[in-house]
Amino acid sequence: MNIAAGTKLEPEIIIDDLTVVFPSNNGGDPIKALKNINLEIGQGEFISLVGPSGCGKTTLLRTIADLQNPTTGSISIRGLTPKQIRMEKKFGIVFQSPVLYDWRTVRRNVCMPMEIKGLPKKHRTARVTEMLEMVGLYKFGKQYPHELSGGMQQRVGIARALAIDPEILLMDEPFSALDEFTKEKLHEDLLNIWRQTKKTIVFVTHNIQEAVFLSDRVVVLSPHPGRVSAVIDVNIPRPRALSIKRSAEFNALVAEVRSSFEGV
Amino acid sequence: MQRIKKFFTSKQMVTVVWVLGIMVLWEIGAFIVAGTKRSPENVLPHLYQIVQSVFSTKLVNGSQTAFQIVLSNAGLTLFRAGIGFLIGAGIGFLLALLMNLVMPIEKIVFPYLMVIQMIPILGMAPIILAITKDINKSRIVIAAILTFYPVATNTLAGFKSVEKEKHELMHSIAATKYEIYTKLLIPSSIPYLFTGLKISAPMAITASILVDTLQGGGGLGCMLSQSLKHAMTIYVFWQIVFFSAIVGILSYYLMSLIEKAVSPYKRIHK
Numbered sequence: 055m056n057i058a059a060g061t062k063l064e065p066e067i068i069i070d071d072l073t074v075v076f077p078s079n080n081g082g083d084p085i086k087a088l089k090n091i092n093l094e095i096g097q098g099e100f101i102s103l104v105g106p107s108g109c110g111k112t113t114l115l116r117t118i119a120d121l122q123n124p125t126t127g128s129i130s131i132r133g134l135t136p137k138q139i140r141m142e143k144k145f146g147i148v149f150q151s152p153v154l155y156d157w158r159t160v161r162r163n164v165c166m167p168m169e170i171k172g173l174p175k176k177h178r179t180a181r182v183t184e185m186l187e188m189v190g191l192y193k194f195g196k197q198y199p200h201e202l203s204g205g206m207q208q209r210v211g212i213a214r215a216l217a218i219d220p221e222i223l224l225m226d227e228p229f230s231a232l233d234e235f236t237k238e239k240l241h242e243d244l245l246n247i248w249r250q251t252k253k254t255i256v257f258v259t260h261n262i263q264e265a266v267f268l269s270d271r272v273v274v275l276s277p278h279p280g281r282v283s284a285v286i287d288v289n290i291p292r293p294r295a296l297s298i299k300r301s302a303e304f305n306a307l308v309a310e311v312r313s314s315f316e317g318v
Numbered sequence: 319m320q321r322i323k324k325f326f327t328s329k330q331m332v333t334v335v336w337v338l339g340i341m342v343l344w345e346i347g348a349f350i351v352a353g354t355k356r357s358p359e360n361v362l363p364h365l366y367q368i369v370q371s372v373f374s375t376k377l378v379n380g381s382q383t384a385f386q387i388v389l390s391n392a393g394l395t396l397f398r399a400g401i402g403f404l405i406g407a408g409i410g411f412l413l414a415l416l417m418n419l420v421m422p423i424e425k426i427v428f429p430y431l432m433v434i435q436m437i438p439i440l441g442m443a444p445i446i447l448a449i450t451k452d453i454n455k456s457r458i459v460i461a462a463i464l465t466f467y468p469v470a471t472n473t474l475a476g477f478k479s480v481e482k483e484k485h486e487l488m489h490s491i492a493a494t495k496y497e498i499y500t501k502l503l504i505p506s507s508i509p510y511l512f513t514g515l516k517i518s519a520p521m522a523i524t525a526s527i528l529v530d531t532l533q534g535g536g537g538l539g540c541m542l543s544q545s546l547k548h549a550m551t552i553y554v555f556w557q558i559v560f561f562s563a564i565v566g567i568l569s570y571y572l573m574s575l576i577e578k579a580v581s582p583y584k585r586i587h588k
Binding site: 140170200 | 484486487488489490491492493497502505506508582
């Protein structure tokens with residue numbers, strides 16, 4: 055799984071000279087959210103997009119997810135457009151807030167994308183159980199979202215995103231609203247899930263430590279206009295324990311990412 | 319001790335104080351009126367007199383006591399209010415759906431909805447009567463007209479209040495429009511729908527009573543105006559005043575009960 059180690063991955067997402075411009079809504083100059091982005095994301099790779107606010111990291115994620123159209127340039131995913139991938143229901147998205155349906159139980163929340171995919175009921179029930187066991191919430195299946203803590207709600211969101219077995223998991227600052235302990239637990243869980251499911255994960259965050267701990271590669275974006283200012287390989291072997299956060303290697307990488315931040 | 323303290327700060331306590339306060343004010347008023355007016359029961363009778371009239375066995379129109387008159391006519395009025403309410407709620411909900419589905423419809427229709435709301439019921443009644451040519455039908459229609467507006471506006475607000483991320487989630491798994499409505503928008507709008515229903519349920523009853531007064535054919539409003547014209551004891555009027563107030567409040571609580579039954583996720587909240 056390690057690009058720098060020489061095991062070149064099959065590219066899954068190819069971002070080719072992507073520019074996204076938002077028309078200004080008060081008559082000023084249009085805002086260049088992303089400018090000439092070129093990036094290849096390998097199959098099964100865990101990649102983080104980091105940068106200060108306004109650097110376009112979320113816009114990049116949204117463009118991959120076909121929630122935002124490119125102004126110029128293109129994104130190709132396995133040779134298809136993001137829209138085609140979306141229509142095939144191959145994306146799993148996790149937002150900053152859990153975005154759960156409060157009128158549905160945990161089980162039925164996880165089930166929802168499978169209903170839309172039209173999977174048979176028997177399959178759905180088994181899959182919901184499997185997903186909830188994976189995120190450690192099997193016992194809470196019959197609860198309603200508001201009865202769960204923030205961390206648990208976010209796990210339900212992850213279970214829901216993975217329920218339809220997507221090719222690509224897109225995560226937009228999923229843990230930024232959580233406390234430090236919950237966050238660390240979820241980091242470990244996410245890495246375990248990733249190892250089991252072998253999904254390609256694109257992870258947006260403004261937390262450098264988080265990005266380095268989780269990723270194979272960290273892409274640093276700089277603002278105005280949003281562009282790639284550095285791509286840093288994380289050569290820390292896996293599986294990674296929380297203790298690596300104290301290692302010199304880890305801290306050197308964090309410092310390297312931070313310095314490319316400051317160069318902005 | 320803790321329980322007593324809890325009771326005194328509870329919601330029930332507020333209600334008790336509120337009801338007692340009104341009763342005291344009423345009685346003060348009744349005493350003043352009793353000392354100054356020649357027929358005080360026409361202005362403000364004592365509460366006990368009204369209660370007495372409810373239990374009185376005296377026949378006021380040859381065959382029924384005052385309370386029997388109220389009850390038998392209440393059935394008619396509430397039936398018409400209920401039918402009108404159901405029709406109005408249905409139309410209101412469909413209208414909200416339509417306005418949300420087709421943007422221009424909202425722009426075109428909404429001003430008219432407001433205009434309809436602003437026409438006084440008493441002005442509207444003759445027009446409706448001329449169209450339906452039947453007073454009972456027009457009573458139902460007017461109850462429906464008063465119902466649909468709060469339901470339509472609140473439900474529409476419910477559709478529009480759904481967070482962007484929820485829409486994007488549906489979009490990301492390529493949900494169809496039908497799925498977005500059935501699995502996201504309609505369930506999210508349920509609390510808003512019930513807000514509308516809670517506003518319009520008592521309104522449908524009030525409207526129904528008011529339209530009753532326009533013509534004969536039975537109903538609380540008919541009895542109310544007859545009683546005011548002294549065709550029967552004035553206590554029929556007072557009983558109807560209290561009866562309709564109570565039924566109006568009960569209709570509100572009925573909506574709350576139904577809401578709790580259909581949305582189990584909220585039951586734990588409160």
